[in-house]
Amino acid sequence: MPHRWTIGFDADDTLWHNERFFRSTQSRFVELLRDHAGEDHLRERLLAAERRNLGRYGFGVKGFVLSMIETAIEVSEARVPAGAIAEIMALGREMLAHPIELLPGAEEAIGALGDRARLVLITKGDLLDQERKLAQSGLGEAFEAVEIVSDKTAPVYASIFARHAIRPERAVMVGNSLKSDVIPVIEAGGWGVHVPSETVWALEQAEAPKTHPRFRRIETLAALPAMVANLGD
Known part of the structure; x- marks a missing residue:
């Protein structure tokens, strides 16, 4: 496909x-x-x-x-x-031992999108800790690929797109950080979807690119499947 x-x-x-x-x-x-x-x-x-x-x-x-x-x-x-x-x-x-608590709509959104889109996890942080959290989340089997990177920049996203033969214009990145999950993926040619979280680390704060045509904002992951459907074919 x-x-x-x-x-x-x-x-x-x-x-x-x-x-x-x-x-x-x-x-x-x-x-x-x-x-x-x-x-x-x-x-x-x-x-x-x-x-x-x-x-x-x-x-x-x-x-x-x-x-x-x-x-x-x-x-x-x-x-x-x-x-x-x-x-x-x-x-x-x-x-490093805290239990995993999924955010509202996460499991449902992944379940709804799994049959009609290619799902990839792209996260940064400590390798062992991120692998632990993914394993405990119960969501690991839903992702066709997992990328644990040291940082998220436009070149990093471009490298991921190339490595997995992903067309940037058909790529959507969903996350709570404007600085890491939205702005750089837009710079790499993809779509950035901001899902605000209750707290954001001071070093992850940035201004939303509100006027960019490939920027979207949803309040919860429950709205993601409909949003993706509205992007069209």
Whole structure:
């Protein structure tokens, strides 16, 4: 079926909850370091460390944990006790074991589209953690291909299109991040569908390309099958 649509799905905060666990852990981190710095200062320093470390550690829990440890050392002027570092590492292990909770409409949308489109999972982050979450989600068998990448940019999407013989004009990428799931895939020639999530990481925020003809926005994944049908043949 050379002319069928290819639907790419982001994973975290598109198919299942994720950012809420980072927010909860960050709150516990702030509480743990309350004797060394105020909440706003800690959050600012942690975000700065995350931004600074993306090129070193990439996206995901492990990089987040390393950024928390680095921030703890910095704000305490290297006086943070070893016990606090151990607690930060325990927070990370807890994040890596959290159960998967699918977002509303995810399973139904994938079930409805599976027979009439090629489904591909395109997500970024730690390889082992993303593989764990996909396995626990019960959705793995629905995807013809799975791409776990270090970042999502227009060249990365173009490479995925070429590797899987996907025509960009027949490719739709669905996700909660305008910066990673929508804007770069449009730049690569595909369609970007924004599904807003309850929380968005500060480093994933961007302006929506509202006037672009290949941009769409839906409130939940339940609306995706009808939206794809309206794109036409």
